[in-house]
Amino acid sequence: MTFNISSHWMNKLKSYKLLLSLLLCMILWLINLSLGSVSIPVDHLLQRLLGIPFPSDSWEIIVMEYRLPKSLTAILAGIGLTISGLQMQTFFRNPLAGPYVLGISSGAGLGVALLSMAGSAFGWQFLAGSGNYWSAIIAASLGSIAVLVMMGLAAWKVRDSMTLLIVGLMFGSAASSLITLLAYFSAAEELKMFTIWSMGNLGNTGWEKLGLLSGAVLLGLVPALASVKAYNAMLLGENYAVSMGINFQRLRWSMIVSTGILTGSITAFCGPIAFIGIAVPHLTRLLFKTNNHTLLFPAAALLGILVLLVCDSISQLPGMATSLPINAVTTAFGAPLIIWLIMRRNFSEEF
Amino acid sequence: MDGKDKMTAANFPAIHAEELELGYRSAQGLNLLASGVSFDLHRGELTCLMGPNGVGKSTLLKAILHQHPPLKGSIFLENEEVRQLSDRERARKVAVVLTEKIPAGAMTVHELVALGRVPHTGWWGQLSPQDRSVVKRVMDITRITQLAGKKLAALSDGQRQTALIARALAQDSPILILDEPTAHLDLTNRFEIMYLLRDLAKKAGKAILVVTHDLEVAMETADTLWLMEAGKALQQGSPEDLMIQGGIQSLLPGDKWQIDPESGKIRLKDPPNLPQIEGPIHLSHWIRNVFRKNPELTRPERIVVRDQPFGIRLFFADRTEELNGIAEMIRFLQQ
Numbered sequence: 001m002t003f004n005i006s007s008h009w010m011n012k013l014k015s016y017k018l019l020l021s022l023l024l025c026m027i028l029w030l031i032n033l034s035l036g037s038v039s040i041p042v043d044h045l046l047q048r049l050l051g052i053p054f055p056s057d058s059w060e061i062i063v064m065e066y067r068l069p070k071s072l073t074a075i076l077a078g079i080g081l082t083i084s085g086l087q088m089q090t091f092f093r094n095p096l097a098g099p100y101v102l103g104i105s106s107g108a109g110l111g112v113a114l115l116s117m118a119g120s121a122f123g124w125q126f127l128a129g130s131g132n133y134w135s136a137i138i139a140a141s142l143g144s145i146a147v148l149v150m151m152g153l154a155a156w157k158v159r160d161s162m163t164l165l166i167v168g169l170m171f172g173s174a175a176s177s178l179i180t181l182l183a184y185f186s187a188a189e190e191l192k193m194f195t196i197w198s199m200g201n202l203g204n205t206g207w208e209k210l211g212l213l214s215g216a217v218l219l220g221l222v223p224a225l226a227s228v229k230a231y232n233a234m235l236l237g238e239n240y241a242v243s244m245g246i247n248f249q250r251l252r253w254s255m256i257v258s259t260g261i262l263t264g265s266i267t268a269f270c271g272p273i274a275f276i277g278i279a280v281p282h283l284t285r286l287l288f289k290t291n292n293h294t295l296l297f298p299a300a301a302l303l304g305i306l307v308l309l310v311c312d313s314i315s316q317l318p319g320m321a322t323s324l325p326i327n328a329v330t331t332a333f334g335a336p337l338i339i340w341l342i343m344r345r346n347f348s349e350e351f
Numbered sequence: 352m353d354g355k356d357k358m359t360a361a362n363f364p365a366i367h368a369e370e371l372e373l374g375y376r377s378a379q380g381l382n383l384l385a386s387g388v389s390f391d392l393h394r395g396e397l398t399c400l401m402g403p404n405g406v407g408k409s410t411l412l413k414a415i416l417h418q419h420p421p422l423k424g425s426i427f428l429e430n431e432e433v434r435q436l437s438d439r440e441r442a443r444k445v446a447v448v449l450t451e452k453i454p455a456g457a458m459t460v461h462e463l464v465a466l467g468r469v470p471h472t473g474w475w476g477q478l479s480p481q482d483r484s485v486v487k488r489v490m491d492i493t494r495i496t497q498l499a500g501k502k503l504a505a506l507s508d509g510q511r512q513t514a515l516i517a518r519a520l521a522q523d524s525p526i527l528i529l530d531e532p533t534a535h536l537d538l539t540n541r542f543e544i545m546y547l548l549r550d551l552a553k554k555a556g557k558a559i560l561v562v563t564h565d566l567e568v569a570m571e572t573a574d575t576l577w578l579m580e581a582g583k584a585l586q587q588g589s590p591e592d593l594m595i596q597g598g599i600q601s602l603l604p605g606d607k608w609q610i611d612p613e614s615g616k617i618r619l620k621d622p623p624n625l626p627q628i629e630g631p632i633h634l635s636h637w638i639r640n641v642f643r644k645n646p647e648l649t650r651p652e653r654i655v656v657r658d659q660p661f662g663i664r665l666f667f668a669d670r671t672e673e674l675n676g677i678a679e680m681i682r683f684l685q686q
C-alpha cells in the first residue's frame with residue numbers, strides 16, 4: 001500500500017516535471033526571440049502574438065524573417081537530435097552512442113565537402129554555385145542518404161548490433177579521411193566555407209526550408225514513437241526483448257530509418273550540431289530518474305528544445321554584432337554541465 | 352493460471368518435441384550437437400535439464416524459443432508448431448529467465464515486473480487495470496511487494512533472481528523456462544528459488560523447465576529430470592529412478608568421479624584399499640572423506656571412531672594410536 005501511494009506521487013511528480021519543462025520551453029522561446037543584437041522586449045512580443053503590431057517595422061522583419069524561423073529550427077533540431085540519440089543509446093545499450101554513430105554526419109559532411117572543395121581539388125566547375133545554400137542542403141542530403149543506404153546494406157548483412165555500431169564508426173572515419181584529403185587540396189576560401197558549415201548554423205533556414213525540415217522531422221519521429229514499447233523491452237537486452245515478442249529486426253530497421261531521417265535532415269539544414277544528441281538523453285535520465293521510454297521520449301524532446309534554445313540564446317547575446325557558431329556554444333556550455341551531472345552520482349549504474 | 356485453461360490444455364503437453372536435430376550450420380560445415388531429441392514437457396511439473404557444458408542445452412532452449420530453429424524436427428507449444436506462431440503469440444506461451452546480466456540498474460523492481468506485460472499491452476505499452484492487477488499478484492506470489500520501489504542495482508543476487516522470475520510470471524504464459532536460475536546464489540537462496548518454482552508448477556499449473564548444474568537441488572525439487580549427453584538420446588525420468596538405475600552417472604564421464612547413491616552428491620571415487628572404518632555412520636562418513644581427499648596418507652589397518660567424547664583410534668599392525676581430532680589424525684598420518 002505504501003508503495004502504491006509513493007508510486008502515485010512519483011508519477012504525479014514526473015508529470016509536473018514534464019509540465020515545468022514545457023513551461024520553461026515557452027519562456028525560453030520568448031527570451032530567445034527577444035535577445036540579440038537588437039533587443040526586443042518580451043511584452044511587445046506577447047502583444048504581437050495577440051495581433052498588435054510592433055512599434056517598429058524593423059522589429060517585424062527581424063522577428064518574422066530571422067529570429068522566428070531560427071528558433072523554430074532550434075526547436076526541431078533539439079527534438080530530432082535528442083530523440084535520435086536516445087534511440088541509439090537504448091538500442092546499442094551504449095552510453096556513448098549518439099545520433100552520429102552511424103556515420104550520417106560524416107556522410108553529409110562529405111557531400112558538402114565535395115560541393116565546396118572539390119572544385120579546386122579536381123578542377124570541377126559544375127559545382128561552382130556552392131554559395132547557394134540550397135545546393136549545400138542537397139549535397140548534405142545526398143551524402144547522408146548514401147551513408148544510410150550503405151548502413152542499410154550492412155544491417156541486412158550482419159545481425160549483430162555491436163558489428164553494426166563498428167561498421168557505422170568505420171563509415172564515419174572513411175568519410176572523414178576523404179574530407180581531409182579534399183581539404184588538403186582545396187583553396188583557403190573554400191576550406192573556410194566548409195569549416196563554417198561544420199560549425200553548425202541554425203539561422204540559415206527560411207520559411208520555405210523550415211517547412212521541409214519540419215516535414216522530415218515529423219516523418220522521422222513516426223517510427224520512433226511506434227517503437228516506444230520495444231525500446232522499453234530493449235532495456236533488458238536483445239534476448240529478453242525477443243522473448244517478450246519484440247520483433248528485433250523490425251526495431252532495428254525502424255531505428256535506422258528514424259535516426260537516418262532525423263539526423264540526416266537536421267544535418268543537411270543546420271550542419272552537424274554537436275553534443276545535444278549524446279548529452280541530452282543522459283540529462284533527461286538524470287533529471288527524470290527513469291528509464292521508461294513513454295516518459296523519456298517526451299521529456300528528452302522538451303529538454304532537447306530547452307538546451308538548444310539556451311545555447312542559441314547565448315550565441316546571439318546582446319552587445320555582439322554577429323552570433324557565435326552554435327557548436328562552440330553547445331560544447332563549451334554543455335560539456336561542463338554534463339560532466340558535473342555525471343560526477344554527482346553513480347552514472348553507469350543509472351544508465 | 353485459472354482452472355479452465357488447465358482443463359482444456361490437459362490433453363496435450365505444454366511442449367512437445369519430435370526428433371530434433373540441434374546444431375549450427377557454418378561455413379566450415381555442420382556442427383551437430385544433438386540428434387534424435389524428443390520430449391514432452393507437462394503442466395504442473397518442474398523439470399530440470401542437466402548435462403555437461405557444450406552438450407546443447409542452450410541450443411535446445413533457443414530452439415524452443417525459435418531464436419535458433421532446430422536443423423530438423425519440430426517443436427509444438429500447446430499443440431501449435433512454434434515456427435507458425437507470431438512473436439507475440441509465442442511470448443504469450445513461453446516466458447524466460449536468462450543467465451545474462453540486466454544492463455539497466457536504474458530500473459525499479461516494479462518497472463521490471465511490469466515489463467512482463469509487454470506481449471499483452473498496446474503499442475504505447477500503457478498498463479490496463481488488468482495488467483496492473485497481474486503485476487501486483489505476481490509480486491505477491493513471489494513476495495517481493497516490499498521491494499517494488501527499489502532499484503535493481505540495489506538488490507541482492509537472490510532478490511534480483513526472484514524479481515526476474517516475477518517478470519517472467521507477469522508474462523502470464525503457461526510455460527516458464529529458466530536458464531541456471533540458481534547460479535551465483537547461496538545455499539538457502541538456491542533452495543528458496545527452486546521451491547518457489549515448484550510451488551508455481553503445482554499451484555499455478557505451469558510447465559517449468561530449469562536448466563541447472565546443481566544436482567543436489569535438482570534431486571531435491573524436480574519432478575522430472577532430463578539428462579543430455581553428447582551424441583545420445585535425451586534420458587528422461589524421475590530423479591529418484593535415474594539415481595537408483597544409475598542414469599545420473601552419465602553426467603560424469605570418465606571414472607574419476609562418482610555419485611554417492613545415498614546423498615546424491617558428486618564425490619571422488621573411493622580409492623582402493625580404504626582402511627576399515629568402524630563407528631557411528633555420521634562420523635565414519637567424514638573419516639572416509641579425509642582419505643578420498645588425501646590419497647597420499649599412510650593407511651592404518653583399522654580405524655575406530657566414537658562419539659561423546661569424540662575420539663579416533665588407529666590400529667596398525669604393530670601398535671595403536673589414540674587421537675582427539677581429525678586434523679590431528681591427518682598430521683599424524685602424513686609423517
